[in-house]
Amino acid sequence: MRQTLPEAMAAFHPGLPLAVALSGGADSTALLLACAEQWPGQVRAIHIHHGLQAAADDFERHCVTLCARLNVPLVVRRVNARHAGGESPEDAARKARYEAFGAIPSEEWSDDAIENIAIAQHADDQVETILLALSRGGGLPGLAAMPARWQRGGLTYHRPLLGVPGPAIRAWLRAHGASWVEDPSNADEGFTRNRMRARVLPALEAAFPQFRATFARSASHAAEAQSLLEELAVRDLAALGQPPVIARLRALSGPRQANVLRHWLRRVHSTTPSAAQLAELLRQIAACTTRGHRLRLKVGAGYIVRSGEVIDWQREAPRIPER
Numbered sequence: 653m654r655q656t657l658p659e660a661m662a663a664f665h666p667g668l669p670l671a672v673a674l675s676g677g678a679d680s681t682a683l684l685l686a687c688a689e690q691w692p693g694q695v696r697a698i699h700i701h702h703g704l705q706a707a708a709d710d711f712e713r714h715c716v717t718l719c720a721r722l723n724v725p726l727v728v729r730r731v732n733a734r735h736a737g738g739e740s741p742e743d744a745a746r747k748a749r750y751e752a753f754g755a756i757p758s759e760e761w762s763d764d765a766i767e768n769i770a771i772a773q774h775a776d777d778q779v780e781t782i783l784l785a786l787s788r789g790g791g792l793p794g795l796a797a798m799p800a801r802w803q804r805g806g807l808t809y810h811r812p813l814l815g816v817p818g819p820a821i822r823a824w825l826r827a828h829g830a831s832w833v834e835d836p837s838n839a840d841e842g843f844t845r846n847r848m849r850a851r852v853l854p855a856l857e858a859a860f861p862q863f864r865a866t867f868a869r870s871a872s873h874a875a876e877a878q879s880l881l882e883e884l885a886v887r888d889l890a891a892l893g894q895p896p897v898i899a900r901l902r903a904l905s906g907p908r909q910a911n912v913l914r915h916w917l918r919r920v921h922s923t924t925p926s927a928a929q930l931a932e933l934l935r936q937i938a939a940c941t942t943r944g945h946r947l948r949l950k951v952g953a954g955y956i957v958r959s960g961e962v963i964d965w966q967r968e969a970p971r972i973p974e975r
Contacts, residue, residue: 715728754804778814
């Protein structure tokens with residue numbers, strides 16, 4: 653459903669006190685203003701300084717000034733968000749943010765018992781996430797896009813603006829005479845998201861005016877289906893054992909093998925195989941018909957290996973004995 657910002661805030665009922673992730677851009681500025689107005693004295697702000705561009709200091713100054721005017725306590729954290737080889741800059745920055753989010757409440761606001769953090773991603777961000785997943789051949793987790801509420805590291809995160817279009821947020825800010833800092837990188841169409849925002853979303857708006865609502869409905873269907881797959885994976889992994897017994901794994905259908913292996917690697921070892929790696933893993937498991945059959949496959953930052961009757965994941969490459 654397409655919402656206005658006031659409608660979204662009326663439906664938002666987080667635990668208080670609430671922390672708002674404040675970048676200094678239009679979306680998070682609007683979210684902080686709306687939250688501070690709705691729950692005076694119950695809102696805190698967190699600004700993560702990534703240090704990745706010259707405008708980062710301007711974002712910090714805006715956040716300091718805004719929070720001082722609103723009388724909202726602000727914590728600023730500088731993080732190392734530079735990406736390692738094989739890691740996207742976006743993933744590195746996201747990881748650094750969540751690590752900082754997880755540490756700040758216990759370090760800075762222990763007396764306030766901050767357990768809820770609001771993030772300002774909106775309807776256009778949701779559409780872009782779905783389109784990116786489609787363009788990369790993503791599965792259900794990608795098509796399910798971003799949840800409105802989830803838990804991580806003992807904190808509950810909220811995205812109350814997922815039903816609000818980006819242009820509506822800026823219109824609300826202008827109507828309130830509020831300012832924000834525009835990220836200069838947003839104009840760089842060398843970034844896929846920026847190309848989508850500049851070219852694809854206007855075309856969708858012209859052809860399918862309700863595309864935000866229909867995309868959100870499809871994402872909801874995908875999220876429900878993914879939830880069912882997660883339930884099945886939990887049951888299958890309990891039956892397979894940890895690490896999984898090969899013979900029990902081979903007794904499952906191919907799709908169930910793939911489902912439980914993805915779940916095991918993600919939940920137990922915090923790694924996700926590519927489609928090609930998973931296909932090769934299934935092929936090698938199918939070939940494990942004798943005790944002497946070896947298995948060794950690179951997945952993420954480690955290797956899947958055979959150890960007797962089970963398969964396991966090792967962070968370092970196993971030593972291959974000389975013949």
